[in-house]
Amino acid sequence: MTAETTDPPPDHTVFWGKTGKGSRTYSPSDWHPLAAHMVDTLHVADQLWEHYLSPALKRSFLPGAADEELGRAAFRWVAALHDLGKAAPGFQYLSDPHFQQVTRSLPCSAGPRHMRHELMSAQLVRTFLGELRWPDESIDWVADIVGGHHGVFPKPAFRTAMKSNDSLGDAAWRARQRELFLFATRASGIDLDELADHVPGIGAQMAFSGAVILADWLASNDDMFGYRNGWPPGYQATSEKTAEGFRTFMELGEVWHPAPPANAEELYATRFGIATPRGTQLLADEVARGAEHPGLMVVEAPTGEGKTEAALVAAEILAARFGFNGLFFALPTQATTNHIFDRVLDGWIHSQSPKPTIGLAHGKAQRHARYEKLLEGIGEDENEALTASQWMRGAKRALLSPVVIGTIDQLLFAGVSAKHVMLRHTGLANKVVVIDEVHAYDAYMSEILHRVLHWLGWHRVPVVLLSATLPSTQRDALLRAYTGADEVEVTGAGYPQITWAPALDVEERERFGEPSDPFEAESHQPLPLKAQATTSSRGGELAVEFRPEPADTPEAVTALVDELVGDASPTSGRGTVLVLRNTVARAQATFAALEGRFPREVSLAHARFTTADRRRLDADLTQRFGPPRRDDGSGAVTENPHRPARHIVVATQVAEQSLDVDFDVLISDLAPIDLLLQRAGRCHRHARPQPRPVGLDTPRLVVTGYTDPDGDGRELPTEGALPVLPTGDARPYLHHLLFRTLAHLAEHREHNGRLTVPADVPSAIEAVYGDRPLGPDAWQEAMGAAAEAAERHIRELAGKAGAVLIARPDLDEFGLGEVQHLGGDHNVDEDEEKVAQMLPVRHGATSIEVILLRRVDKNTAETVSLPQAGTARRRVPLNRMPSDAEKEAILDQAIRLPLWQVDTEKLSSPSGWKRAPWSSRLRVLLLDSSTGEAQKGNRRATYSTETGWTDIT
CATH class of the missing domain: 3.40.50.300 (P-loop containing nucleotide triphosphate hydrolases)
Known part of the structure; x- marks a missing residue:
């Protein structure tokens, strides 16, 4: 299946794909042919397939194909077709001088009407594949990926609207468009007759949609692919050679090449210097090595038992066995994320060879000193430097680095209907995913997490969940979400313990999933799973x-x-x-x-x-x-x-x-x-x-x-x-659970007065989260009311989360067009911070991030934080652009505050800062120069480095 390298006929290259308008490098008259951009994207896709996408993801694309090369050619082909709709008057007229050039050889019989070019691409693909008598299901996945390359999949309803749209041009234009379609087909080396019989699973469609976007972004960079003002001889070869430099542009050093030693003791010693692994750590190694398919591992063990190391070991084994080349480690807060990032830098990653490119993903990642140094190219190891990618830390790209340590928010974004959600799925589908403190998320976040786990199960991505304290009802909900089973039946009990659930295939999901017929519910069998217990050296x-x-x-x-x-x-x-x-x-x-x-x-x-x-x-x-x-040498322990x-x-x-x-x-x-x-x-x-x-x-x-x-x-x-x-109910915890906790502890105290850890942990959690009555008779009426309030609150949070979720992948007649609820709205802001405000992944009091400064005079402010103990606060200008050092000091004053405490009308970026992208959208809150206070109505607040933001009303 060899791709054709001949040049397209001259009349194919008259269409422009990019112009120099708005470019810092090229003049408005410069242009790059659409045909050239098509082969640029094709060749970048080929490089991504060879050097970036994991073997597991590549196998998932066309799993029924006899030869993996069919999947590779299909990816090249779809990537090449993504901008086919630009070969239509509805796009070409957007640049008048270039449109004049086009119409000299291809007149436009009607005044063109603008239509999104990705939608025109989808419609043209539908037209030409329909002419080839492809099945509708096969046409849909190609058209949806092509039509979604700007971050939103086209809705099914758009197909009818496009049929009568004159933006696509007349029959003469259609002939030229068909020739470009065939050129892309020949260049990609695809056998369309063979491909017509293959439809990727919905998870693979989602992941490869993001991969097409990535290929397009790289091919669209004019520093990488310069404008040619036409098609020069031999451009295919030139484009192919240029695409080989995609690593430099992405700042990609290496993907992860997991190669775990053959036994647990050697693996823990090599990665972490642990001579004697604990029971939980050994069991994680055993379960991972014994897995026949990718799946979900739930690790429940006491704090300090070494769950982080166990998770990294399990992830490495699963990645190596099933062909994944990345890792995402999710944590609940920025502080815990920074802590684990440092632990990974200090230990685990140095034993990997070659070292994979690493990313830190949260809203303040750029303020982490060690990560900032990596972004600047200052490695941790002189002989084999670690790398971090500035390009891959941008908006929507946070999960594209091979190894990423990030907050849970970054994972949850894969479950909400944000623009470019498919790009997050591309990042995740290459990786093993670890989620720490999985018990820590409320009903709102859990609802989104369950949807993400459901998709990860369809991707067949290995997932490791960690918790010291996980109610069995919560554990079972997580297992059901990943497997798609209607019910699970976990046998074996203990603590610490590890539960393993395999990623089910389509037939197994139909067998164990929710019955489509209510009358079949009684005969429906739960998914049998087994938990393995181990011993703890702690407690x-x-x-x-x-x-x-x-x-x-x-x-x-x-x-x-x-x-x-x-x-x-x-x-x-x-x-x-x-x-x-x-x-x-x-x-x-x-x-x-x-x-x-x-x-x-x-x-x-x-x-x-x-x-x-x-x-x-x-x-x-x-x-x-x-x-x-x-002491690493002697093993001696000192205080x-x-x-x-x-x-x-x-x-x-x-x-x-x-x-x-x-x-x-x-x-x-x-x-x-x-x-x-x-x-x-x-x-x-x-x-x-x-x-x-x-x-x-x-x-x-x-x-x-x-x-x-x-x-x-x-x-x-x-x-x-x-x-x-x-505090009020559910602020921050449900009173129902607090009363039951107090009642259980009172009951336990009457018998003993002490908790034995870990032995008493499972029974204590099950008692509080179960439905057995607890507490004295005099409490029951009030506790019953609290339980009803808790149920209402949980339903309310689940409903609010449901409003922002992407669709489940297992719905009947489901396609990419049904994934997002954004419809054809392409005005959704692509800035991650603004998307987070529109589609929140955390529920709670509305908050806002501001830069907190204290005014000195009209043109000057000072930081509220001290650079270091014993130093003075730094002065920063308000009437001019800050220097680099002043910029760093300003960004360090970021703080997230409750919205009810902030007068948003007084927030703005100082006029002297508005010329720079980094500062133009900052929301600055200036404390009063004399009192050091901020005021909203009758409420006053202030800030100190000892107590933080304080309400002093």
């Missing part, structure tokens, strides 16, 4: 205590901390304490009270700090409260030299997940049981080489954040009215 008893506190007064916690680590306490003024509050306001009030009692020994961490201060706080947390030091003798950290959920921090005692607001146990993982996380303070030598969790309504001082009321909670 022990966790002492759980209770300390109610008066409403809105943090003095009880201050007194408690004094009892625990005060000078007169049994610890003699030693010990590290983590106090976790559920809201920023509660954390700030607690910090103020504790700072008054323990001056300069208290830190505060929450989400309402600037980028600069968040970076400083995260680094401080991991530096001072991280694990002991291990972290930065660990303070006594310190209290007050934090919100930012310290709850993925951060490798270790405290002597934990005080926490009441939270759902799974999150309480997750938080408890920050207490005695590591065996320390030095003894812990007396009285804090066993793990200890003190639960607070509720008020005894009877006021009789009982720690945990088991009679009388329900305790009073300080």
